[in-house]
Amino acid sequence: MANPNLIKSSYLVDVVKHRWHYLMISIIALLLCFIAMGYLMFTQPNHSPVKLGIDYTGGTILQYGTEDSITPDKISAIRAELEENGIVNPVIQNISSETKDGGINNIISIKTGFIGEKNNNQINKITAVLADNTTAPQLISTTSVGPTLGKELVKNSLIAVLLAFLGIVVYISLRFQSDYAAITLLTLFHDAIFVVGVFSVLGIFYGVQVDSLFITAILTVVGFSVHDTIVVFDRIRENNRFLAKKYSSGEIINASVNQTLARSLNTSLTTLLTLLALYFFGGATTKDFVLAMILGIIAGTYSSIFFASVLLAWDKEIKAKKANAQTN
Numbered sequence: 001m002a003n004p005n006l007i008k009s010s011y012l013v014d015v016v017k018h019r020w021h022y023l024m025i026s027i028i029a030l031l032l033c034f035i036a037m038g039y040l041m042f043t044q045p046n047h048s049p050v051k052l053g054i055d056y057t058g059g060t061i062l063q064y065g066t067e068d069s070i071t072p073d074k075i076s077a078i079r080a081e082l083e084e085n086g087i088v089n090p091v092i093q094n095i096s097s098e099t100k101d102g103g104i105n106n107i108i109s110i111k112t113g114f115i116g117e118k119n120n121n122q123i124n125k126i127t128a129v130l131a132d133n134t135t136a137p138q139l140i141s142t143t144s145v146g147p148t149l150g151k152e153l154v155k156n157s158l159i160a161v162l163l164a165f166l167g168i169v170v171y172i173s174l175r176f177q178s179d180y181a182a183i184t185l186l187t188l189f190h191d192a193i194f195v196v197g198v199f200s201v202l203g204i205f206y207g208v209q210v211d212s213l214f215i216t217a218i219l220t221v222v223g224f225s226v227h228d229t230i231v232v233f234d235r236i237r238e239n240n241r242f243l244a245k246k247y248s249s250g251e252i253i254n255a256s257v258n259q260t261l262a263r264s265l266n267t268s269l270t271t272l273l274t275l276l277a278l279y280f281f282g283g284a285t286t287k288d289f290v291l292a293m294i295l296g297i298i299a300g301t302y303s304s305i306f307f308a309s310v311l312l313a314w315d316k317e318i319k320a321k322k323a324n325a326q327t328n
Helices: 019-043 072-084 120-133 147-175 178-206 212-243 249-281 284-327
Strands: 059-066 091-096 106-112 138-145
Touching (some): 019 284, 072 091, 147 178, 178 212, 178 284, 212 249, 212 284, 249 284
Antiparallel strands (some): 059 138, 091 106
């Protein structure tokens, strides 16, 4: 049973009083995300809001180990020479600069168009160019994804995300009311768009591409966000059941958010500590996945406290005004 003494005159976080401030933060952040996504959709041939990796577009990634480090100027020279040798739009990145066995002090990644198993001529050209610009390059790994498989992965990824959203809406509708489900859906879009938008910005300025792990991160973020939102909504519903006759919806929502605030922050902080350790000390191949998780946890924590609860308070106020108008 809800405690009537939980309603106070002031709170650590007053989501109702400062709701426009919190909503403006979300609106500005999402607007910037939409601008970045729109820019990529208009400028990229595939009209994707993010830069897609070879998992989705098809292509080949070659990783070479070298004895010397690769400077940005040297990367530019390698790219120019590769294009002169018929390698179209090569994407070159430094993956690691750590000393490894076999005299390898640096790992460089080169992404090209799809190279078939029998087409060793292009690989030989790339190796020859690296030999001209680096010391003792060694081909460490080759990863290829065909264009057909890439398109299939795009379709399956979109289906997975849509099914996840649909399942969550059905669950919230059964567990709560339709207005709670609608607000939860908006909250999930808020978090997903924020993560995608940040990766759009990173793609524009740093050439960051997304792969199939990115979809895994989005689905995980959605799950975390809906869990956090349900905790807040559950407390609001419980308090509303016993205190609605005595207090306004805004007072109940304020009290409920502050009751769950410590739990939400503690859960998010402990998760972020683990993710930060993985980001700074984990492997290079999972860095973007972990970054997407970090962004999603931050967005999900913010939205459950300052976005979903604010929208719910707004919705309750509108319904209360309509009810008063009808009675009068």
